[in-house]
Amino acid sequence: MTTQDFENAARTVSTVEIRSTRLLFLIVGFGVAAWAPLVPFVAARAGLDAANLGGLLLCLGIGSLAAMPVAGALAGRWGARTVLAACVAAVCAALAALSASGSIPVLALALFGLGAGLGGLDCLMNIQAVAVERQAGRPMMSGFHGLYSLGCIVGAAGVSALLGLGLTPPTATLCVAAGIVAAFAGALPGLLSAEARGGPAFAIPRGPVLGIGLLCFVVFLTEGAALDWSAVFLARERGVELSRAGLGYAAFSLTMTVGRLAGDALVRRVGRVRIVGFGALMAAAALGIVVLVPGWGAALLGYALVGAGCANIVPVLFTAAARQGAMPERLAIPAVTTLGYAGVLTGPAAIGFVAHATSLDTAFLVIALMLLGVAACGRRIAFRTG
Template identity: 45%
Template sequence: MRLGLLTATRLANIVAGYTISAWAPLIPHVQAQIGLNTGQLGLALLALGAGSMTTMPIAGGLVGRTGCRRLFAGAGYAIVLILPLLAIVRSAAALAVTLFALGVALGLFSCARNLHAIYTERALDRRLMSGFHGFYSVGCILGAGTMSLLMGAGVAPSLAILTVAFAIMVAVTLSAPRITDERSTSGPAYARPRGVVLTIGILCFIAFMAEGSVLDWSALLLSGHFRLDAARAGLGYVAFASTMTAGRLLGDRLVRRFGDRLMLTFGPLIAALGFVATALPLHWTLTVGGFALVGAGLANVVPLLYSAVGRQTIMPQNLALTAAGSIGFAGVLTGPAAIGFVAQWTSLSTAFLILAMLTTIVARYAPRTISRSG
């Protein structure tokens, strides 16, 4: 079976989301199996992000020397081998090492699939990045859904994650032949971000910080304001994820109709309005609606900024993407923690109002930045 370029790129993005979300339903099993308290589990989970942060800055240099295809396939098959180990680890140290290894593989895999997505846009001469990130979100839904359904049906966690790993292996095998093999034999392994690339990285940092904060704090905000039970408190993130997925799947069509600058102006402003709504303790449905606005507003920010990285000329694309991506990904790791500190000193409502202010900064500078990228 030989996939077309567009189908293979979409499948590669599904695999990335499928992988990271399949791990989430396994966390309670691993915690109980090892006997970790919340603090110990939190420290172990940091290893996943640490692994990705370790490799993302140098992934662009690796792509330049080996090509996207080899890095994509190698990292993909490494994920297949690592994932099943998560169900059988027996100590906190083993869990941390395994998660670090998974983070390394995911960092390399994400770099390869995003660079290939830029190549696909160029090869087909179409704006496609939002849709690719939309398929990543679809993969997140499918991964969590697959694991939840299998484990809910009584399948042993180790067998369930093995089934997921097999599906990933098939997807990587099908998509790898169409991943670009472009490479550059010269140039550094890593380049310090500068100019428009640095600005894009900072804007991505804010967007990722906002996304990560909704994931980590939306349920606590709802339960704290309105004393909702766990089931309804989770509706905030459901609303956010649903509108973000829909927004990304429709994003390329919207970009063709309204243009990058308009999307990067009004998208962050809609997100800011959503954050303000979440901070108003009027009714829980208004807060859930606010999270839906945040998802819709942020949906296409990072894809459009990544696409701009592919058009800039001050740095090679492979080095520029990993430089900007590394700064952006740091927002996922440090942002929610910073929100927690702010909430401790003030309140979660105040922390979300700060996120509203930060997203307006994106609206102010992102349109100007993509104009400079070419």
């Protein structure tokens, strides 16, 4: 696009559409995090041990992976508002069932529905975001993803606070559902319509879409490692008390959220290529600090730098997926989302296998090497899209 094109595009996007996109990201982050404080209540009510709970949680991932590849096609056929409303309803109903039921079949179905609802929302919010960013003619994706990260913090803290005040899980979940519905009602006026088009509902990612998806896989795997293994590492390898072991993920989440909220200005100043290259190098070096520098203080610093390095890579990659010409956008965005989310699902388990065979230090260093690959390949793969 020329400078004039950017200026013309900037006049076509409204503040209502920007606000609606931000609300969608906030809803998804809030919905994801609202489930976490309910996990121990579900496990206790259903009498689940760790193995059974792990198996049940697979239903969440299966639901997401089932919904993500087809969300764009469904929106093209039935309209984005209709599909988004169905996803919001699925999330609210699933959370209600999870907060009240002790039946394993019901919990499995509810987790599948929660995963499907969140997966559909995740895909469509990114399709909305790339359309709004294109119309605005300026980087906006990092800020949108920052609202997702903020939603995660607010959701986890909010539900925990409600439970801490003595509310029962069903009552706390009712408050969550009311907040989600209110936010979605606020987002409705600015939701973009999706035109019905022919073609397949899902296509195998190819060309630059496959490359972008694989880069997202590595970055999401890194995020999953911080979520699921940082506390274990601090407790086992650095002797941190269990009550403080969660500080590693807290440091990661804080810098990622701040980095994304400031990311649009940073992308404009630094450029997309450098964001991916320098960000991946920073995250890889930070994992080296976590593993190689003794002391829990160094580990906390390392996790904070991992969050800062990873913060804006995925938002930039979604913009690249929208700009490539090998696949239609309505297929490319779901494909990249699905590949990325597979990293969150499979990554922590793979880390466990590697750590069992070698050590947790080795597993983290393998991720660092993969991040070096992101730094090396990002320029060549993701930014032929301009």
